[in-house]
Amino acid sequence: MTRLDSRGLPLSTASDRAVERYREGVDLLLSAWPGVAEVLDEAIAADPDFALAHAARARLHVIRTEVAKAKARIATAEEIVARRGTERERSHVEILSLAINGNSAKALERALAHAEVWPRDVLILSLPLGAFGLFAFSGMADHDQARVDLCERHARHFDDNDWWFLTYRGWAHAENGNVAHGRALTQRGYDLRTENANAAHALSHALYEGGAHDEAERLIESWLPRYDRSGILHGHIAWHSALGALERGDPEQALSIYAEHIQPSVTAGMPVNVVSDTASFLWRLKAYGHNVPAGLWQDAAAYSEGYFQKAGFAFADVHMALIAAATGDKAAVEARVKAQMELIDTGALPAGPVVPAICRAALAFADEDYAACVRTLAPVAAEVVRIGGSGAQREMIEDMLLLALMRSGETAKARELLDRRLHRRPSSRDTRWHGLLAA
Structure with a gap:
């Protein structure tokens, strides 16, 4: 019996438990929701030779800037997939290996080629997308347009209920200036799966780009308490709310949000978010004519020394x-x-x-x-x-x-x-x- 992932692609494992846990783990990974590591570890425990589960675990390690662990895990996936993997799985693992080992340009090239053959391999299709994806960090001046083009090229392969694709397609359009269309797509993705930090984040961006600052703040205020503080985007989504407070001229509220959710001592965010969110918030606070409380810049500097x-x-x-x-x-x-x-x-x-x-x-x-x-x-x-x-x-x-x-x-x-x-x-x-x- 052929076992399939959540988008209908075959998986090289004989364990139903491994498949079920892998499907759930990938969806958690794509929604930046807590519990990814535990669920993928269960998939690996059910089938230690399940290469794609090891590869997804490596992807989570690199998101968390756990580079040595990511390299070790993807090496395990490469060894397994070489002896018991399909062509698609070998390509999948190789692309993640390229990205994890710092060959971003080649990873982008291979990811785009992979999507031409297997467009519904969403873990690979996700790599070029988003504000921190391979397109965004490629040095391209037109990376916003490139994300739109990629999504539109493969839109026919996804139905109107694929929450992940709707979210990223909508965000791509909103960032590229087609805000109303992007907001509508992103809203649908969010409505289909509200336990999705990437959708809440993308929708807040779409609202921001449309000048709907009050709506964005209401969204975050109502949604964020449902997202565990261990979630990697918890602090960053709160950062959007803090910027909203600065926008309306309320530095006290902005600083309260920063103290509770954003500063390095309280957030479980990705290091790139922690460094950028602390630096940009404190810079804005000072530049807009408000006082930066003593010690906040020094705390940000102390954290950044590790990255x-x-x-x-x-x-x-x-x-x-x-x-x-x-x-x-x-x-x-x-x-x-x-x-x-x-x-x-x-x-x-x-x-x-x-x-x-x-x-x-x-x-x-x-x-x-x-x-x-x-x-x-x-x-x-x-x-x-x-x-x-x-x-x-x-x-x-x-x-x-x-x-x-x-x-x-x-x-x-x-x-x-x-x-x-x-x-x-x-x-x-x-x-x-x-x-x-x-x-």
Whole structure:
């Protein structure tokens, strides 16, 4: 009897228990829901030679930045699949191995080719998607469009009840500017499976991109208590709520959310989220004219010492530079920029010169040299998208340029940028800033 995964693809195992646990584990993994490790371990216990269960477990390890464990687990999957796996399973494991072992460009190439043959292999199709996927971190300037194209190319293979595909297809459209369509798709995905942190997250992004800030906050307020604090997106979804509080000019509420859900001592989030969320929140708090309580920057810096010390991961590089600049560690910023320039010379930093430019601009902004910040950041502003992440995350860098323009007296350019932003997305904060410029 052929045993199938949740999307109808054959699995090389004779254990019904292993199949049932694997299907549940993958769905938990795709919804960023707690319990993935335990469920996949049950699948492996039921059949120790179930390669795809080991591969999914490796994927969870790498999401949690447990790199050594991920490499060991994917090596086990490779050994098993070589002797008892189908062509699809061998390709599946090989692609995850490429990604886990740092060969992201090849992993992306192979994942796209794999999707042409097995589009319903959703664990592989998921790799290029999302704000932290292989497309987003490829250094491409058009990664938002690439995600839309990938989803539309394979949409015919999914019905209207596939909660995972609806979520990511909708999020891709919302991030790429087709907000109403993206929101409708994402809402349907969320409604089909509300115990899905990726759907709640994607829907909050769609609401944000549509200027529906109050709706986004109500969504998070009602949904987050249902999501265990051990969930990897708990702190990050709360970060969206904290930004909403800053948007409406309530720094006390924003800091309360930060203290309860986001700061390193309380979150179980992925390190890339913890570093970026703490850095960007505290930077916004200060830049918007509010006080950052004593010790918060130092706590963020202490946490970051355990991660991303080597330059080359553009999204992390930018946030590590923000933390170093805010804590007065000019030497750390300069050393990171030097390392980035060397990587650019060898073609090993796909995002290119925009990365050191943002790091230098952050240092200038922290030093209140706003004219230097403008000189450094303005020429590369159109390339910021190359660092990856979401539009909401990258908006911080646009805020840096906008505030530097305002504070260096370049009022006309600041007003022009604000006009474009208000046309793209309603914002009470931008409206307040526009009023200050008009006064």
